[in-house]
Amino acid sequence: MSERFVVIGGIAAGMSAASRIKKVKPDSEVIVFEKGEYISYGACSMPYYISNPEGDYRDLIVLSVDDAREKRKIDVRTNHFVLGISPTEKRVFYRELISGKEKSINYDRLVIATGAFPVKPPVGGVDEDYVFSLRTLDDGIKIKEFINEKKPRSAVIIGAGYIGLEMAESFKELGLDVTIVEMLEKPMPDYNEKIISTILQTLKENGVKAFFNARVERIEDNIVYSTAGNFRADIVLLATGIKPSVKLAKDAGIELGENGAIAVDSKMETSVSGIYAAGDCAESIHRLTNRKVYVPLGTVANKHGRIAGLNAARETIRFPGVIKSAEFKLFDREVARCGLTLREAMEEGFDPVEVSITASSSAHGYRHRYPIQIAMIGDRRTGKLLGAQMIGKVGVAHRINIVATAIFNGNTVKEFSMFDLAYAPPFSPVWDPVLIAANVLSGKLK
């Protein structure tokens, strides 16, 4: 008899896992329960879908339900809400949301990919019909519909993290007046000060009003009341973070990590043998610190899913960890980080040194040149490269991954500074900005 694999959650991690299982074990039965209507979509693209007048939500879908069923032979069940897991019975209990019927099914192996949910600030008015979170495709579609129908002229975004900043650009593209209200004293507080300054300058250049150290008190009658002032808001976006969806796992007796996400080993297996977890509901291991961390990003979720799926299907593959590589576009700037920030490095017991340089995107004599700011961090004790952050109009988004690859390899700053990187005048000075930063940092580590 063929094995039955059940996957809870059909977005990035879940569908990656399901696809891998089916690829490795084509004769097995793979069932995916997804509580929503859509599967396998690129949630990170929603800010661009929203701002694009021709944007179609179907463009965000990587694999349609039909293709998953017909081409990949995955038994995808959308609008199916899982109510509980019994590890002893190896059984999943679920509700068919359309019919309302409750049922259960046995599994041989289980992958939990329940994702995360948005945290809402504990104030009045967050459930008003002009107040949105942006987490699921359904959220994105609703925001777009609201904008098309109601033609809002003003937006208040609560929170200045990745989503908040990306949506500031998105709303501005649509011609809205945009105000950000953030509780912390600055956006992206982990970044180097100079990079944060450029983020603030970018917001200013693009007419986004941003208030920090500002607590929202309530939302009422299209006004966001805060300690920084009261702001008109035809639409409000809550971008105040997410938490892992772990209720199912917790209720089933599966261990959680200190970070609140489902605890997993390097095979993405949970504390219960045969049950795997992947994506925004699961923790990761940090490659530099060996510490368990919660990094709910699409890149990580896809890798989690693939690895959980392969191990569930009895291949052996280990997750090599994360270094918190992340980036975003902010109007005409690219902003990126990888590895540890200075604060993280200090907290983790390193003896970090940070340098901050500005280099040119192109060589001497090339017409179009833009400054790239780079902060780079190394460890005085071991000489190792620990982290980098960058901002610039061009040449940041992929350049960060050069440093990420060096950090992932455990390179010292000095080693890295002599790497043979390709160069041509339109794209870089002859010493690439990352090598310039490494050379400067190397001098300080002596």
Next chain:
Amino acid sequence: MSERFVVIGGIAAGMSAASRIKKVKPDSEVIVFEKGEYISYGACSMPYYISNPEGDYRDLIVLSVDDAREKRKIDVRTNHFVLGISPTEKRVFYRELISGKEKSINYDRLVIATGAFPVKPPVGGVDEDYVFSLRTLDDGIKIKEFINEKKPRSAVIIGAGYIGLEMAESFKELGLDVTIVEMLEKPMPDYNEKIISTILQTLKENGVKAFFNARVERIEDNIVYSTAGNFRADIVLLATGIKPSVKLAKDAGIELGENGAIAVDSKMETSVSGIYAAGDCAESIHRLTNRKVYVPLGTVANKHGRIAGLNAARETIRFPGVIKSAEFKLFDREVARCGLTLREAMEEGFDPVEVSITASSSAHGYRHRYPIQIAMIGDRRTGKLLGAQMIGKVGVAHRINIVATAIFNGNTVKEFSMFDLAYAPPFSPVWDPVLIAANVLSGKLK
């Protein structure tokens, strides 16, 4: 008494070496002999200086003679031509080109950075006044002056290497009718076939006529006579390769490598103790094959110079080798390579597998997406990543260096495929194209 360091050649490698020596040993005497008038310029930028109507040759100069002398305290002697080296006497013989006087001077340690010279095809007419090479800044200035004064309307470029292709774009930018005549059967013959196709298509899209398998017979009365036809040429560019300038070294009894360049060890020291060589006159070691190779590129020359200078100044630092990372801009395309090509890998005794993929520059749902073609090569025996080549309108120039960093580290394809790279929808799909290529290649290596 302070030591005297003599450096022969004042461009990239020479001035890098001189600057390092002076930094490490500020009390030493550092003399640089440069036969030309200019030092420390970015020769790679000349195609862009030529095509830029506001281009000024001074923009190409990284360090002026005055700054080198006054700020760095380097005794720079331009228009000084070195005639010979006597290793036994530790003496350099030279001619002051302005006065015509011949003199000599002793050194304690010597760095040879004599660069390379252009190879001219052995046909009549290559010395006509409308026929140019592009090697020194002086060459660049002359070409620009010729264009400004003579207003040529047609250009023939002999050779379809990096310089030939970059100058095709440069001449086209200036409105010239451009024809390339190349002896080999295709441009950049080491690249993957599909990438070469896109190079050819790019030339076509931009109105550059290119003829391959074509031998030039002579140049006469502004006509380039070739086996592919006879082409009108108000200006002719010879871009048929370079050779290392090794006469001085050879005459002094310094060993040359099989590749014809000056043989050096990992400290950039030649066969004569205390004499170092750096830049386009010196060989490099290939990190993947441990074989000596000749890689005359600006990136390599600058590293050579730095390392030769440091070792000459009695620091110990070893050159970690090259992997032939290189790239160029061709109209609206970025073209790049690193590591071994399929042919090189076969010749070096690897058991190579190559995959060729096309991925998108951006995520699903992002408006502006362009295809990126990637060829990636791995070794079946060891699983190691050996090389990659790419072409695309965006996201190639820095992305190649992600792969270069992995290759430099000796990563396997499988390891690399799970690296934590940053991503945002405007810049990449959630699996970066290089990871997609690695995943596909990993499947083929099993």
